[in-house]
Amino acid sequence: MPKLKRAEGEERATDFVESLDRGIRLLQVFGTIGGPATLSDLARAADLPRATARRILFTLEHGGFVTSDGKLFTLTPRVLTLAASYLQSSQVVTVLQPVLDRIALAAQEISSLAVLDGDEVVFIARGSPTRVFSAGLDIGYRLPAFCTSVGRVMLGQFDDGDLTARLAAMRREPMTPHTVTDPKRLLACVRGDREQGYSLVDREAEPHFRSISVPVRRYDDVIVGAINMGAHVDRVSTNEMIERFLPLLKEGAESVKSMLL
Structure with a gap:
């Protein structure tokens, strides 16, 4: 039986990756804080639950985009590779x-x-x-x-x-x-x-x-x-x-x- 084609609006809704959107939002709020920040500060600035922000930060830390001393989180220079990808492409x-x-x-x-x-x-x-x-x-x-x-x-x-x-x-x-x-x-x-x-x-x-x-x-x-x-x-x-x-x-x-x- 052939598959039914999803409507354009339905396809956009189901293909949206909320976790990726939240991760990008969390990266962006570092610029508004202007320095090392606590988990609570970042969660509040990104309007995210604390537990969600914590998981995202640890994922970014694993990828080398964020570093932490156990209390404060800071972006690393690896974030600049995202900008470099845009400029080079x-x-x-x-x-x-x-x-x-x-x-x-x-x-x-x-x-x-x-x-x-x-x-x-x-x-x-x-x-x-x-x-x-x-x-x-x-x-x-x-x-x-x-x-x-x-x-x-x-x-x-x-x-x-x-x-x-x-x-x-x-x-x-x-x-x-x-x-x-x-x-x-x-x-x-x-x-x-x-x-x-x-x-x-x-x-x-x-x-x-x-x-x-x-x-x-x-x-x-x-x-x-x-x-x-x-x-x-x-x-x-x-x-x-x-x-x-x-x-x-x-x-x-x-x-x-x-x-x-």
Whole structure:
């Protein structure tokens, strides 16, 4: 007798591995605690029963991802292999890294690649003229999408209806006195950036920092990331960013479009 095919919703529900979901959640709360933590602290932060958190922690300890002195639990460097797996398997990083290096050398400034993750942007690659990253945004660094140039060019991929709903729903805490938080003004900013093909954000994410970004599109015109350059406001003007940085960013993004699948 042939097997009946499960409905899509039913298949998702039965295939969900709750223990894996809880383990990932427990790993993530280490970042919110900011140091070694007790079993009770971690269970409470992850909203898990103490016995469940204990089993998960011992499993992670067995795998080498967590260490304990008998009372306090700490992540080990092995956790970084999870991030390394993403970076090494990401086609966007592989294709864009030589571009970032090239435009950083041409501009003598650090360049960065970011992707959209929910309401935040995550920086996943960098290029430097010296290959010594003494300043700028570290790989893995997160910022709100609404007040960053990389975020605004990636938010431009959504139609006005979806964009309006996203901006209204996301947290819009001011990062500096210059941060635009009003959803109507933000909608106008993103729409304007979409039309001109780039975004320049001046002191909205950081008090003395401005940056310029362009979207990175794959072969079918879908936005998969954004590349940017930024500098201290006393060192680089907005005009210089548009005249000197923007052509390099545009050329770099266009050069990889046919290579991204």
